[in-house]
Amino acid sequence: MRLSNRILNMQFSPIRKLAPFAAEARMRGVKVYFLNIGQPDVKTPSAFYDAICNYRPEVLEYGDSQGLQALQESFIEYYKKWGTEYTRNQLFITNGGSEALILAFTVLCDAGDEILSPEPYYTNYNNFAQQADAKIVPFLTKAEDGFHLPSKEVITSSITNRTRAILISNPSNPTGTVYTAGELRMLADIAKEYDLFLISDEVYKEFVYDGLQFTSILSLKDIEDRTILIDSISKRYSACGARIGSVASKNADFNYNIMKLLQARLCAPGVEQIGAAALKDTPDSYFEETKAEYQARRDIIMEGLAKIPGVVCLKPSGAFYVVAKLPVDDAEEFAKFMLAEFSHEGKTLMVAPAGGFYSTPGLGKDEIRMAYCINQEALKDAMNILALGIEAYKAKKGLK
Template sequence: MRLSNRIKEMQFSPIRKLVPYAQEAKNRGIDIYHLNIGQPDIKTPETFMEAVRNFDDKVIKYANSQGIESCLKSFQEYFKQWDMNFGDNEIIITNGGSEALMFALMAICDHGDEIIIPEPFYTNYNGFSAVAGAKVVPFTTKAEDGFHLPSKEEIASKITDKTRAIMISNPGNPTGVVYTEAEIRMLADLAKEHDLYLISDEVYREFVYDGLKFTSPYYLEDVRERVIIIDSVSKRYSACGARIGLLASNNTELMKEVMKLAQSRLCVSTLDQIGSANLINTPASYLEEVFAEYDKRRNILYKKLKEIPDVICEKPTGAFYVVVKLPVDSGEDFAKWLLTDFNVDNKTIMVAPAQGFYATPGLGQDEIRISYCLNCEALSDAMDILKAGVAEYRRTKMNL
């Protein structure tokens, strides 16, 4: 039986491709520190659970395709705290940020159109683009530069008559970069000059460190109708399984058309929206404590990484990830070897090979992505295992 080219051209998640090796290691009695996935370990706010427990309708009905009113209003209130204003028809609740990204790409792209993205990028951007029939065209950022953007001329060289949008993650997954106001202005100017949309994935908005300033392209009034905001409760409220995201834009024509997609999948889970709507009532101290905890983890991670000889990375300034260039010949082989052949006191680590975060063949081969979603003690131990693993891998596998 024939399968579609669309499905065959999609890639499996490089973040999860080593799961069978991890399971085999667990079956051998090996404990694994999971540094491969951005699953927060911090408790979800009680406000979410309270709202779900208090839901007393006798029937769990279809919700409105745009989203239930209380959930939409709570997001409007949340955005006002960030000086972002969206009207009643300018937010659509989605099944996580993932569906929001797919809706955005399906609404603006025809088959064969192109989206330009700084690489390394969140791996699922490839999959979302494939579903929309669009092609990812990357421009490369480097660990040595902290993964900040290249020149305007270099980015412009990637734009063709098929380009429909520039897409960014800010703060960045997988790099931890926070783009400066000047970088966002540069992208906005490119969008204006070439008549493009600017898709801004801002799910890590709360996690900006070292006193840096978060800048959304939404803040630039001259491009506001070109801007599509992607957001989610997953990361800031440790509610990944709730699958509540959104697409927001002041472009009313775009939002009207995206509603067709929302209606085609009927609705988002009623109970998850009920819980998420009440997150706006979470005490400010929750996010303050979460931020402080991730900042501590970031400092531990960076200090330990700098103790590993020949590792290249800049200190991440946002989100809770870092891409690290290792003194190994293959990040993927190294990541697999950690699960199959290496442990310290019956403990090892699982990391994500960074090659899958690039679209340019050959890039990222000696890099890995690390998520610092572990508690401080576990993270410190995991980084010691990484240091020992790098030394042993170079000695036994690379004869160094």
């Protein structure tokens, strides 16, 4: 008996790959700061739970395939703030942003088709694309440029007759980069010129710092029929376990055809949709406080990194991640070293080696991604441990 090449060619998550080393460290009594995963520690608004507690239908039935009407309407209302009015036939509730991406790729791609994305990118895009027998084709962005987009010529040089879409995560996971209005404009022009869709994964759009103005794909009115917006309540409302997201488009063909997939998978989780619909009354102060907290943490990380000789990391403006180039030969080996061999006052940390966020072999070998989802005191301690760990690793390996 054999399994599909599709599954055999898929990768395990680089974010969770070192978990057994972390488990062993904890068994030895070492405290591990988990900077490897973007699991927010911010409280989920109580409105979510209040709504669920009061929901007692006699039968928990299947819901509408396109989503609970009240939830669709609350998302539609939310996007008005970003200048776009969707209808209920243009915005669909999904099992998280993850399912939204898989559905979008399946609608757009035949076997062998390509989706262009700036590298490094959210590593799960690979497996989502492979479910549609498609693949992510990267174009390079660099730590030295704050991972901003390269020129139009560099991007278009990767376009082939199999390219169906350009995909960005904005603000970006893993880099925290927030693309400028000019960068969005360039992508829109490329999409028009080469007849492509532009998919924007904006699950972190509420987390943009330093008073920066976020440019959503929704502002690109001249390519409305080619844009696909991916969203989720996972990060926005710190509700990752609810598994509620959305995919929205003004392309009639896309919307007509995605219904086949939505109907086949029946519906998104019913109870969680009730909870999610209640989040519409979350006050602005929730986002302001959350944003201020993440920004302060970002600053702690940047201060910590600035003190480590040889680190390259421009200050990111969004999401809750940074990718830093370290003065080490192999970031994965370093990450393992931190868990298996190093501790300071009984503590260490877990980071994600950034190689897993690149698809070009060898890239990101000296980079790590850190998520700042732990409290400020812990983060200060973790940055001190990182600096000491790098020194110890360099000494062990005889690196300058």
